[in-house]
Amino acid sequence: xxLARFLDLADLSPEEIRDLLALADRLQQHPEPQALAGxxxxxxxxxxxxxxxxxxxxxxxxxxxxxxxxxxxxxxxALETRTGVAMDGAAAEHxxxxxxxxxxxxxxxxxxxxxxxxxxxxxxxxTHFKSMAALIKKPLINLESAINHPCQxxxxxxxxxxxxxxxxxxxxxxxxxxxxxxxxxxxAATAHxxxxxxxxxxxxxxxxxxxxxxxxxxxxxxARLSGGSITETxxxxxxxxxxxxxxxxxxxxxxxxxxxxxxxxxxxxxxxxQLTEQTFAQATPHCKLMHCxxxxxxxxxxxxxxxxxxxxxxxxxxNRLVVQMAxxxxxxK
Amino acid sequence: xxLARFLDLADLSPEEIRDLLALADRLQQHPEPQALAGxxxxxxxxxxxxxxxxxxxxxxxxxxxxxxxxxxxxxxxALETRTGVAMDGAAAEHxxxxxxxxxxxxxxxxxxxxxxxxxxxxxxxxTHFKSMAALIKKPLINLESAINHPCQxxxxxxxxxxxxxxxxxxxxxxxxxxxxxxxxxxxAATAHxxxxxxxxxxxxxxxxxxxxxxxxxxxxxxARLSGGSITETxxxxxxxxxxxxxxxxxxxxxxxxxxxxxxxxxxxxxxxxQLTEQTFAQATPHCKLMHCxxxxxxxxxxxxxxxxxxxxxxxxxxNRLVVQMAxxxxxxK
Amino acid sequence: xxLARFLDLADLSPEEIRDLLALADRLQQHPEPQALAGxxxxxxxxxxxxxxxxxxxxxxxxxxxxxxxxxxxxxxxALETRTGVAMDGAAAEHxxxxxxxxxxxxxxxxxxxxxxxxxxxxxxxxTHFKSMAALIKKPLINLESAINHPCQxxxxxxxxxxxxxxxxxxxxxxxxxxxxxxxxxxxAATAHxxxxxxxxxxxxxxxxxxxxxxxxxxxxxxARLSGGSITETxxxxxxxxxxxxxxxxxxxxxxxxxxxxxxxxxxxxxxxxQLTEQTFAQATPHCKLMHCxxxxxxxxxxxxxxxxxxxxxxxxxxNRLVVQMAxxxxxxK
Numbered sequence: 001x002x003l004a005r006f007l008d009l010a011d012l013s014p015e016e017i018r019d020l021l022a023l024a025d026r027l028q029q030h031p032e033p034q035a036l037a038g039x040x041x042x043x044x045x046x047x048x049x050x051x052x053x054x055x056x057x058x059x060x061x062x063x064x065x066x067x068x069x070x071x072x073x074x075x076x077x078a079l080e081t082r083t084g085v086a087m088d089g090a091a092a093e094h095x096x097x098x099x100x101x102x103x104x105x106x107x108x109x110x111x112x113x114x115x116x117x118x119x120x121x122x123x124x125x126x127t128h129f130k131s132m133a134a135l136i137k138k139p140l141i142n143l144e145s146a147i148n149h150p151c152q153x154x155x156x157x158x159x160x161x162x163x164x165x166x167x168x169x170x171x172x173x174x175x176x177x178x179x180x181x182x183x184x185x186x187x188a189a190t191a192h193x194x195x196x197x198x199x200x201x202x203x204x205x206x207x208x209x210x211x212x213x214x215x216x217x218x219x220x221x222x223a224r225l226s227g228g229s230i231t232e233t234x235x236x237x238x239x240x241x242x243x244x245x246x247x248x249x250x251x252x253x254x255x256x257x258x259x260x261x262x263x264x265x266x267x268x269x270x271x272x273x274q275l276t277e278q279t280f281a282q283a284t285p286h287c288k289l290m291h292c293x294x295x296x297x298x299x300x301x302x303x304x305x306x307x308x309x310x311x312x313x314x315x316x317x318x319n320r321l322v323v324q325m326a327x328x329x330x331x332x333k
Numbered sequence: 334x335x336l337a338r339f340l341d342l343a344d345l346s347p348e349e350i351r352d353l354l355a356l357a358d359r360l361q362q363h364p365e366p367q368a369l370a371g372x373x374x375x376x377x378x379x380x381x382x383x384x385x386x387x388x389x390x391x392x393x394x395x396x397x398x399x400x401x402x403x404x405x406x407x408x409x410x411a412l413e414t415r416t417g418v419a420m421d422g423a424a425a426e427h428x429x430x431x432x433x434x435x436x437x438x439x440x441x442x443x444x445x446x447x448x449x450x451x452x453x454x455x456x457x458x459x460t461h462f463k464s465m466a467a468l469i470k471k472p473l474i475n476l477e478s479a480i481n482h483p484c485q486x487x488x489x490x491x492x493x494x495x496x497x498x499x500x501x502x503x504x505x506x507x508x509x510x511x512x513x514x515x516x517x518x519x520x521a522a523t524a525h526x527x528x529x530x531x532x533x534x535x536x537x538x539x540x541x542x543x544x545x546x547x548x549x550x551x552x553x554x555x556a557r558l559s560g561g562s563i564t565e566t567x568x569x570x571x572x573x574x575x576x577x578x579x580x581x582x583x584x585x586x587x588x589x590x591x592x593x594x595x596x597x598x599x600x601x602x603x604x605x606x607q608l609t610e611q612t613f614a615q616a617t618p619h620c621k622l623m624h625c626x627x628x629x630x631x632x633x634x635x636x637x638x639x640x641x642x643x644x645x646x647x648x649x650x651x652n653r654l655v656v657q658m659a660x661x662x663x664x665x666k
Numbered sequence: 667x668x669l670a671r672f673l674d675l676a677d678l679s680p681e682e683i684r685d686l687l688a689l690a691d692r693l694q695q696h697p698e699p700q701a702l703a704g705x706x707x708x709x710x711x712x713x714x715x716x717x718x719x720x721x722x723x724x725x726x727x728x729x730x731x732x733x734x735x736x737x738x739x740x741x742x743x744a745l746e747t748r749t750g751v752a753m754d755g756a757a758a759e760h761x762x763x764x765x766x767x768x769x770x771x772x773x774x775x776x777x778x779x780x781x782x783x784x785x786x787x788x789x790x791x792x793t794h795f796k797s798m799a800a801l802i803k804k805p806l807i808n809l810e811s812a813i814n815h816p817c818q819x820x821x822x823x824x825x826x827x828x829x830x831x832x833x834x835x836x837x838x839x840x841x842x843x844x845x846x847x848x849x850x851x852x853x854a855a856t857a858h859x860x861x862x863x864x865x866x867x868x869x870x871x872x873x874x875x876x877x878x879x880x881x882x883x884x885x886x887x888x889a890r891l892s893g894g895s896i897t898e899t900x901x902x903x904x905x906x907x908x909x910x911x912x913x914x915x916x917x918x919x920x921x922x923x924x925x926x927x928x929x930x931x932x933x934x935x936x937x938x939x940q941l942t943e944q945t946f947a948q949a950t951p952h953c954k955l956m957h958c959x960x961x962x963x964x965x966x967x968x969x970x971x972x973x974x975x976x977x978x979x980x981x982x983x984x985n986r987l988v989v990q991m992a993x994x995x996x997x998x999k
Contacts, residue, residue: 031704050736054772371730420965434980
């Protein structure tokens with residue numbers, strides 16, 4: 001099996017995903033420090049990064065390759081992404097030139113481009129990322145787009161495997177507080193991943209934060225493949241009861257998408273959605289706490305939970321490196 | 334042949350340029366992924382970069398070497414370049430210490446330092462860059478100075494070769510609009526390169542934007558060597574007629590150099606200098622459109638031209654990587 | 667001998683330091699370009715850097731390894747370091763997650779975290795850096811903390827060795843002017859290093875800038891080991907007389923620590939503490955001028971001194987690369 005691009009976990013069959021995870025395990029057990037010697041990874045960060053930047057560069061280096069990083073706005077001018085406009089503003093270069101040029105310097109490219117957060121339909125359709133991806137004729141990795149984060153989803157799948165958490169168990173994707181509206185990429189990717197792994201997925205979120213129909217429909221299609229299920233609720237007690245995994249995540253109000261004021265007003269009343277020892281006590285005794293990081297301590301999740309034995313957030317983050325090495329290997333070998 | 338520094342295409346004889354381009358071709362056909370193993374490139378960007386940063390890092394890596402990047406003002410303090418001043422302002426370090434120190438960590442260095450844009454004579458003499466270059470006892474590459482951009486010029490020469498565009502054809506360097514005054518480095522380097530390649534060079538620019546005498550004189554000397562020619566005009570019809578290449582470029586008013594207000598007032602009346610299908614129709618049918626990038630779509634050049642079959646801007650940008658690998662090889666082997 | 671971490675020169679015995687310096691010499695004479703092949707260095711810069719960034723990346727590359735750089739605030743969000751707070755401010759991630767995650771991607775880590783400059787006792791105890799170091803289970807290098815800069819101290823020791831400057835000679839650590847209060851890391855590390863090397867150390871500083879007792883006590887303990895000595899004075903004539911080395915350094919008022927206004931008012935009257943040819947003339951004829959860089963010309967030190975034959979600031983900076991290669995080698999081999 002070889003991959004042309006890694007843009008969405010849904011592009012892979014369950015067998016292909018398992019094969020990729022097996023490759024990740026193999027590379028962990030039997031490193032291949034020269035596998036990608038001479039190969040170059042180009043990383044384009046239209047938004048900030050810590051884990052993704054470091055793990056992509058480290059992963060490429062551990063396989064013998066090299067990388068360069070372009071961060072528009074930090075040492076590079078801003079890139080225009082709209083089509084048909086007269087470029088008389090701040091952006092000095094259009095992605096239609098910038099991205100193919102950068103792609104011509106490397107063997108594989110990764111792009112991070114968060115949701116614009118104005119138009120829900122556009123963001124759910126991933127219009128922006130897809131238009132950029134269409135410009136690139138090289139192997140490409142989605143490093144988080146408006147509605148997807150497949151590297152995170154694959155790392156989380158591996159973490160669940162590593163922890164021997166059986167499919168068909170209850171996986172609660174729980175909305176948690178944050179000072180402002182965050183994108184839907186991780187909740188959408190997580191719901192899909194957990195459904196595809198066969199979990200009984202419960203999306204727990206306050207009124208006004210329902211995931212978009214298209215996101216739920218995609219997860220439901222994945223659940224049909226795997227024998228899992230997906231439901232949504234705002235009832236915290238029933239959702240957490242019997243949970244084997246609580247995956248905490250912050251996201252913006254979908255009812256007030258793009259309306260920062262209405263979103264803020266709604267979330268002001270929801271600070272008690274912070275995950276605490278008490279709320280977590282309703283889950284199963286060995287329930288794991290997952291989060292993609294970065295996380296705001298004592299806002300989204302209580303410090304004691306994050307520092308406690310049920311938290312697996314560091315394992316998840318480490319698995320970003322492990323699975324991305326497998327992705328790079330599959331794309332380039 | 335070996336090179337000590339690559340600061341100006343005019344430092345090389347036509348034979349040396351052809352030899353460098355032949356090396357670029359050879360490395361393209363027969364990669365040498367270990368040629369520069371263990372060698373280190375230090376990149377100093379006093380101004381923003383996209384192509385230059387990525388292509389220099391990628392080129393060094395494709396030859397087996399490594400690089401580091403210093404971007405004063407982004408993770409590094411500002412560098413003072415004036416001599417004799419009491420450094421009680423924002424700049425924490427002087428180039429007289431900073432540059433030799435960085436040079437002592439690497440085997441070859443590249444510096445980007447744009448024109449200051451205040452004093453035309455100073456910028457045309459490249460005073461600032463030359464004073465920095467004098468501090469460095471290692472192989473050095475000019476990554477764009479006030480009045481030169483030899484890597485771009487060499488990449489453009491290769492692009493003309495790749496396209497089999499004969500010398501003695503008409504090469505129009507056409508001024509195009511931009512929201513503000515840009516430096517003279519690329520127009521100066523392009524006029525010189527095209528003249529040295531033997532073209533009938535026409536510099537087409539509005540009144541107030543004539544290239545400095547020193548720039549024209551240099552190009553004329555190159556034309557004498559090669560059998561080419563150079564003229565200047567503000568008559569768009571006669572200039573474009575019969576052109577085999579139109580090289581579009583933005584630059585600031587030389588009449589009002591350093592006077593942003595007078596420059597802006599002049600350029601407000603020149604938006605119709607945008608290159609469009611109509612203006613381009615006056616050239617020969619197979620006329621190529623060149624530009625060093627970044628380019629502002631629908632301000633400098635119409636989108637349809639950039640996306641059309643006559644545009645070779647992506648080839649030019651890719652050739653940056655190709656020729657820079659040859660330059661690095663020559664400087665270090 | 668192998669090292670687990672390189673956080674403080676005082677953690678090493680004099681024999682271990684000499685062994686490390688011998689390794690640095692050996693690697694200079696007999697490079698080992700594949701010694702650290704496949705190894706990865708993670709660099710975390712909570713504060714700006716030029717020499718440290720470039721020399722760490724270059725040193726790792728010269729030994730065959732790779733590195734990645736994380737600069738919170740430049741392409742990465744700010745990191746929270748306080749414990750127990752509700753993270754509802756600007757910092758999106760806590761070091762308790764960020765640092766272990768980054769450590770899990772690399773084989774050795776370097777952290778730069780300057781003094782906060784508010785609470786002298788906290789900064790002298792290096793509370794902030796020590797709490798971060800405790801989070802990391804990998805080999806770790808202090809790239810300058812609130813009160814220490816062991817890489818600089820080791821490079822300076824090597825510079826003194828290279829120059830054949832005998833122990834038991836007079837080493838003057840001289841306060842020099844700067845527009846604002848700078849941290850105590852370099853003066854503290856320098857006083858300790860010079861005392862441990864056996865010098866007659868004189869700390870020359872104006873009233874109000876005495877080094878903290880804990881710093882002097884540490885240096886005195888080192889002097890006892892080596893047969894050196896340490897004294898403090900504000901008498902420039904007596905201090906400089908007979909000096910074999912003048913190590914110039916800027917630091918903030920310890921009397922007014924954290925009080926920018928009182929510090930500024932005090933230093934306004936001290937601009938004549940600039941090191942000039944005249945003041946330097948009081949030292950021995952071959953007295954060397956040292957400084958860790960960056961240095962403000964004609965504010966801290968007169969330009970003519972810096973450009974003159976007695977200045978060894980460039981050698982010191984180059985030795986950063988040389989000793990750091992030995993440190994990386996010891997930590998990873």
